[in-house]
Amino acid sequence: MKNKKLSGNLLKCLVAVVVALLVPVLLGGSSYMCLVACFVTIYTISASGLDVLYGYSGQISMGHAAFYAIGGYGAGLLSEYLGIPLFISMFIAAAIAALIGALLAFPASKLKFHFLSLATIAFGEIIYQIVTNSPGRITGNYNGFFHSKLDIFGLKLDNNIKFYYFGLVCVVLFLIAKTMIVRSRTGRAFIAIRENTQAAEGMGVNVRKYKIIAFAVSAFFVAFAGSMYLGLVGYLHPDMYLQKQSVLFVTMMLFGGSASLAGPIIGAISIEILLEGLRTFEEYQMLIYGILLLIVIVAMPGGIVGAVKNIKAGILRRRAQKLDKEV
Amino acid sequence: MRMLIQLIITGLALGGVYSLISMGYSLIYKASGLMTFAQGDILTVGAFLGLTFYRFLKLPYIVALLLTMAVAFIIGFLLEKGVIRKLLNKNVNAIYIVLATIAVSYIFQNGAQAIWSSKVEYFPSVFSTDSVAVLGVNVQPESLLCIGASMICMILLHFFMTKTRIGTSMRAAAMDSMAAESCGINVSLNTGITWGIAAGIAAIGGIFIGPMYGVYVTLGSKLGTKGFAGAVMGGYGNMYGAMVGGLLLGLLETLVAGYISSELRNLFAYIILIIFLFVKPTGIFNEQAIQDV
Amino acid sequence: MKLRKAAALFLAALMLLSLAACGGGGGKDETTDAVAEGETGGGEEGGESTGGTFKLGTFLQLTGANSVAGNESNNTLDMCIDYINEQGGFNGATIEKIVYDTQGSPEEAVKVAARLLEEDVDAIVGSVNSAEILAAGQQINDAGVFMMGLGTANTWMAEDWPYVFRATVNNANLATNTVAMLEEAGYTTVAIVNGQDDASLSTADVFEELCGEAGIEVLTRESYQTTDTDFSAQVASIVAQDPQCVYMTCSGEHIGPFVKQLRQGGYKGVLFSKEIMAMRDAEIAGDDNAKYTAASYPYVIYKDVESCDDPEIKEVLQMYVDRYGEMPTTEVVYRVWDTMMVMWEATKIAGSNESDDIVAAMPEVKVEGLGGPLTYDDGTREGYHTSNDWIYIGDGKNKEFSDWLAEDYEAYKTETGREY
Structure with missing residues (x-):
């Protein structure tokens, strides 16, 4: 029985992967749409990382754009000044970000909800300030930071379709990692902390340690996404790391549905498509986006996945009622 | 020495603006245990409204002021009723409320641009003189107005919260809404009034700083974020704390910018915020958090 | 779990299909139910159209801080396009504008540029924000599409992008002229204030370097950030140093408040700026405070159409006022006008609307711009x-700097009680 369920899930994952592989074909090889798809892979990894932090361990961060910046600038600076090829410096930068995340989480883990969000906002602003007033102008401050596009040991990712496949591989790897973490003992500790911190403490869970781990993992994810951006576009600018960016990640995660594998994916895809689609409204794009966002939050607070769950529960309930009536 | 005096006085003047915003945050937190990101943009809307009433419709200043406060109050009240209350009733996680206020802030900011314009509008000063000399230092009269207004607000609000029936019922509702309801307190109405008052305070801030900087769509958004720092420093939820915290923030920020480097001023403000959060989250006035999530 | 996964997959597939749908359509797309449906592709496939339509793409900052420049650029583009279309368009092709909002974010600029290229635009007018041009320029150049940027920073023209041109002034050159103005007035000390956007930062850097070469001492360099509104600390620092003059590279909504606070702080000397004083900023600063702001710039902003003494500029301003019912508040109006005139001339010389031909024709372009001659050889x-060098003398009027030095400098010194 269990084997059947597992193979059923595995089948669905394989189908999803096959569909994803065919995306460039479905998009007719359009460069613009492939660029959007590349961004979707980057945002998926970010939203998934944030999901580990919020969806599974219940900690809110409104400043994760800081790690996005650390990943991007970190990878770029390591490559530029230490000569490490970008592909390797991406991982190093993500690891550094994880370390910084852990350091941040150490004092932050004892903060309650609203105060934790304020602390993360402050952290986001601090990193923004550092990036715009970097010592010796190494980040280029407001002139931005240029770097050549990603080059994996000679394989140049110089067009959007190639980058998309690279992004897809990254997404699959990161999602596998996320699933492993979530299903492990660590993941169960996360959920215990999220549901009731005191009870978890009482059961012997080292709350602080696991909160720090959650932060570090989420930082790693988002930082890697940030360095992917550098590899895709080749140019960084501080204005990409304003609070708006952190809000975008949170929105994607919540919109799709937190504490799920598919949720951040759906969130990333739908928000990105929404924003691109609203472009035709020119200067009203952001206004309409704000209005739609508000409507969705008020009407569908569980995100898409939550709404689907409600529909499913509704169907089951009606089925049970029908059965009751018949009996 | 003269530079020090100039920095102190202008720092306090800046702090007066922060105080008004911080007070709004503390008020909302004290009365409903929630955080909102919309205060900064309500300030912007208030500035535009004040501009419309005072400059375009040529109403007398006091009328424009009161009218703006009234409109802002209604906006805040409707915001609570239409958005916050609905979400609270659905018993959702607090993060959705935060996200909702962020969406509202986008709507306010872009809506203001759609209704008025993206230009920097000129807000004529209500004072006949451009600057006032305090201890030999020239300050804009509007900054003194801000300090004065925040002091008045602080006293009024404190009085309101502790001595009046409505204020006490608001605090009761924030501490335990079920118990409050069973005591016959209309929790929903009380929270609505709170948000309305907070919006009104932010709008006043907008009208006061309009003449100083001109009125434009991003006038309030960054002030809104800094306002958090002021509120936390003083003790999140404490009216006196918000006032003191705001003034202190303005002062420290200006001193750092003047003596160390102007580039570091914002970095400094946020470092202070984070240090307070880690070391003394209850702030200067030792305000215990109402809700432990 | 299973059903959720299935639902997720279904939605994902739906998204992908709608992606495919909007990927297929060129031109503008209509959005109906944006949440589930995505886009319904609708426009016609754009292509090389000589004699038909000339698609002019543009990415501008239409919302957010300092979006007034983007919005006035947008307005002026519409005005210019109608003007040129009435006279036959580009080689007989009607110009059609496609505009998207970058929100001031370089990341958005990248996406927007990709979309414009996707819609097969024939040329692009780039944003006023130099950071956005820096972000999007590479892909536009790689695609071989002719672009003229509206920004004035020297940074993006330093990149090796043969398809990118501009008809706006180069800030670095202006910095050189401003240093010359300082030397003309005999100043030996200066304080610098710079904003934190690409153009302001790079111009201040160039200025500081040139001062070093000219032997002018920079007493202090202050800066502020785009979202700052209070400059009291910077003002206090400058006043304490008492430089003979101040050089500011501020932009947008900061000039007004900064000048006001600087004057109130007690500094009465000449202020050099990278931008010409706009009427709106003078209003906010207070007209008296705004006096004695000098700048090197090809053209100046006027209070109203009547007070404009340059016939070509007057015509453009009148056109804008007739169409939109208000005076433009920034000089991006002139920038866009010059840009479109240059592009028009280039298409005439090339006799074709293809980017490569236009680029090849550019060196031969000679246009009398609103602020002087434009040449690309x-x-x-x-x-x-x-x-040109100007100084603002109040009441909406600017005067030639050299004339002012010769005629009014003594009066200024008496009025402010300054030695310099």
């Missing part, structure tokens, strides 16, 4: 090589 892809 020196290989820098820059149009303006000359500028």
